[in-house]
Amino acid sequence: MNEEGKVRGAQVFLAIIALIMLIIAIIAFIWEYTFHKMPNYITVALSMGTILLSLYFVFQIIKKPQNILFEQQKVSTVLRCVNCDYVSARGFEKGDYIFKEVGVCPRCGSSLIVYSIFREVNEKEQRSE
Amino acid sequence: MFTGVLVSCMQQGAQQDIGWVFQLVWIVVLVVVWIYGQRIQTVLMLREIERSLKKLKVMRDRSRQMAISAIKEIGKPSEDLETRVDRILEHVDIEPVTLDPTGVIRRLEHIIDVREFRLKDEVKQMVPEADETQINNLTNVLEVAMALNQIYKIVRHYYLMGKRTLSFYILLQIQMILPLIMRESEAFIRALRAFTLGQPIGDGAGALVAARLMYGKAKRIIVPDTIVSEVDIEGRKAYVIKAKGPGGNVGKPGEAIKQVLEELNGNVALIIMVDAAQKLEGEKSGEVIEGVGAAIGGPGVDKYKVEEVATKYKVPFYAILIKEGIEDVISTMRKEIVDGVEEAIGRVKRIILEKTKKGDAVIIAGIGNTIGIAQ
Ligand SMILES: [Zn+2]
Numbered sequence: 461m462n463e464e465g466k467v468r469g470a471q472v473f474l475a476i477i478a479l480i481m482l483i484i485a486i487i488a489f490i491w492e493y494t495f496h497k498m499p500n501y502i503t504v505a506l507s508m509g510t511i512l513l514s515l516y517f518v519f520q521i522i523k524k525p526q527n528i529l530f531e532q533q534k535v536s537t538v539l540r541c542v543n544c545d546y547v548s549a550r551g552f553e554k555g556d557y558i559f560k561e562v563g564v565c566p567r568c569g570s571s572l573i574v575y576s577i578f579r580e581v582n583e584k585e586q587r588s589e
Numbered sequence: 590m591f592t593g594v595l596v597s598c599m600q601q602g603a604q605q606d607i608g609w610v611f612q613l614v615w616i617v618v619l620v621v622v623w624i625y626g627q628r629i630q631t632v633l634m635l636r637e638i639e640r641s642l643k644k645l646k647v648m649r650d651r652s653r654q655m656a657i658s659a660i661k662e663i664g665k666p667s668e669d670l671e672t673r674v675d676r677i678l679e680h681v682d683i684e685p686v687t688l689d690p691t692g693v694i695r696r697l698e699h700i701i702d703v704r705e706f707r708l709k710d711e712v713k714q715m716v717p718e719a720d721e722t723q724i725n726n727l728t729n730v731l732e733v734a735m736a737l738n739q740i741y742k743i744v745r746h747y748y749l750m751g752k753r754t755l756s757f758y759i760l761l762q763i764q765m766i767l768p769l770i771m772r773e774s775e776a777f778i779r780a781l782r783a784f785t786l787g788q789p790i791g792d793g794a795g796a797l798v799a800a801r802l803m804y805g806k807a808k809r810i811i812v813p814d815t816i817v818s819e820v821d822i823e824g825r826k827a828y829v830i831k832a833k834g835p836g837g838n839v840g841k842p843g844e845a846i847k848q849v850l851e852e853l854n855g856n857v858a859l860i861i862m863v864d865a866a867q868k869l870e871g872e873k874s875g876e877v878i879e880g881v882g883a884a885i886g887g888p889g890v891d892k893y894k895v896e897e898v899a900t901k902y903k904v905p906f907y908a909i910l911i912k913e914g915i916e917d918v919i920s921t922m923r924k925e926i927v928d929g930v931e932e933a934i935g936r937v938k939r940i941i942l943e944k945t946k947k948g949d950a951v952i953i954a955g956i957g958n959t960i961g962i963a964q
Contacts, residue, residue, distance in 0.1 A: 535788060535921055542805075554786055557835035558797065559804060559963040577789050577961060579921040 475518060482514035535579045543570035552577060627757050634760045638748050641767055642741075648778050649741040652734040653678065659730050659785045664718040677711055677731055678738045698890045708732070722787070725836030726960060729784045733777050733919075740774055772915065780919035784837060789961035791917040795863040795884075797930045798909075798937065799831035799955025800964045808964060811848050815840035816964065822938060824947040825858075830954040837960030843891025847898045849952055855902030858949035860895070861909060861940060863933055864956040865926075868912035875925030876912040877932045879940070884908035885956050907940055909933050919958075 489507045535552035539562060546567045556562075560574045622629070657674055660666050667673070682704055685696040705728075712719070712727045719727065744763060751760035783790050789797065803818035810833065811817045820827045828849045832840025842862075850857055864884040868874065883895040883906060899906050911929040941951055 533782075533921065552786070552788065557787060557961045557963055558789060559800065560835070576927050577922065578924045578927045580924050 478514040478517040481510055482518075485510035485514065533579050535577065537574055538576045538578075539572050540575035541565035541568065541570055541572055544568045546572075547575070628755065631751070631755055631757045631760060634757075634764050635748070635752055638744070638751070638760065638764060638767065641771055642744055642748050644771070645737075645741045645744055645774060648774055649734075649737045652737045652778065652781055655781050655785060656727075656730050656734045660712075660715055660727060663723050663727070664716040666715055670715060673711065673715055674731070674734075677708070678735055680708075680735060694890055694893045697888060701888060701890065722836035725838045726784055726787050729837035729958070729960065730781060733780050733784060737774060737777050740770060740777075744770065776916040776919055779916065779921070783919070783921045784960065787835065787837075787961050788921045790919050790958060791913045791922050791926050792865050792919060792957045793922060793959055793962050794865040794911040794913070794926050794930055794933070795955040795957040796831045796834065796959040796962050797922075797927075797955065798863045798933050799829050799953060800834065800959070800962050801930070801934055802827070802937070802953060802955075803829040803831070803964055812841045812844045814838050815842060815845040817845060817849060818964070822951075823942055825941055825945055826948075826950045827941070828857075828950065828952045830952065831964060832957075832959040833964075834959035835961055835963040837958055839887065839956075839958050841891065842885060842954045842956050843894035846952055846954055847894050850898050850902055850904065853950055855904065856950060857902070857904050857952055858945040859941070860899060860904055860906040860952045860954070861937055862895070862906065862954045862956055863909045863911070863937065865913055865918060866910035867918065868914055872912055873925070874913050874917060874923060875927075875929030877929050877936060878910050878912065879936060880908040880910065882906065882908055884910060891956075905944075907944075909936050909940075 485507045488503065489511075492503050492507075536549050537552045537556050538547065538549045540547050542565075544565060544567055546565050556574050556577060558574050558577060561571050562574055563572045564570065565572050653674065657671060660670060660674070682700060685693055685700060687693055708728050708731065709724055712724050712731065716723070716727070744767075747759060747763035750756075751763070780790065782788075802820055802822070803816075806818045806820050806829075808816045808818040811830070814833050816831060816833050818829045820829050830842055830845045830849070832838050832842070846860065862884040864886065866878075866884070868876070883892045883899070885892040885895060895906065911926060911933055913923070913926055913929075917923055917926065937953060945951055
């Protein structure tokens, strides 16, 4: 946790520097235009570069760090009757395992078992394949 | 940007001087890059590795925490729980000597057995009230935490070595494989969740095939943690083998196949092994393929035993493989793999029909970690 805090602090520091750079660049830009009325190409290029770079930094820092690692996944449990073709699905509950008896079939009264447990892969992961 | 301000403050007449300055700066930069290019690259590499190292540390700490809370959840743990867990995390296995390779498999098997016994024993001491399934699952959780700890320490070793020596080549070694290391570590973190909840994992595809075939039939334990069931498939007598579930363990499929073959004096028409196999990038998850040979992963003990005994009795062995990515092997089983399991069962039956005749005996072994899969 301490490490993460340090990283966060460094990012805020960077963001402040980027913002200051941005402001200076804009001032320089306006200054140049009002005093000379004639664009000095080197200054314009440098200022534009600074503005773009600063904006890029700010966006990078504002963008939430993606944390796929610890996110919850959707895991489903499929229940099936051992006798008839009754099938139903629900979310995974702790203690579920395949072939565990979880009750009786509402249709014929035989035992109901966990037939399969699986996770469905979200589109983002799917695409990265 | 300071240059921007500077330039804007200058008079037009000073332009020529500035041109000079720029030229000088360029030359200096060129010389610096020419001389210190590799040094600069080394520093950049250090930065990149440092970022990954931080991420690995977070993963390691998280896995340790998850292991501790999983133990706490099951029962009232002993007071020195954290020290015990830390001690297990630092555990090392010493490989057998291969200078004289005679009997190395037997020695390796012994080391593996001792290791497993010790780990389970530690868990039992930490939570005496846990049942067999919980002990197996906790052992798996600890193994993942151990792996993450080990990975973190190795990467840190190279990082610190590289930092101290600033050697491009030391850093290059770790940087080249870093993307793969990170991918594997992320898979381990996912595995932790599956193991703490007792969900079936991708590696259990083979075990699931065997479980489906033997469900509802009589079973017996043939070697520790491994069960066999005699099932009638299309008029053939099939000996279906899998690790004992639903706790997380892989059993001893090699030893079990050997025992069954010896019980039957080698009168077996066919051995079929079903296992999960790592897919290549671009291949589809859950795709089922067939082959010949002993389809058993791991350190090689079981594979050796099957090859040895099958050769002794001249029994053909077939493999059915269910393809999956490295990140799927130890994370909760994907829908595509469950579908692959159904197809693999169809393939098993087809191979039996094609290659054997009525009344023959066949062995079907479902290989893999059977966590979350009973029978
Ligand atoms: Zn029913």
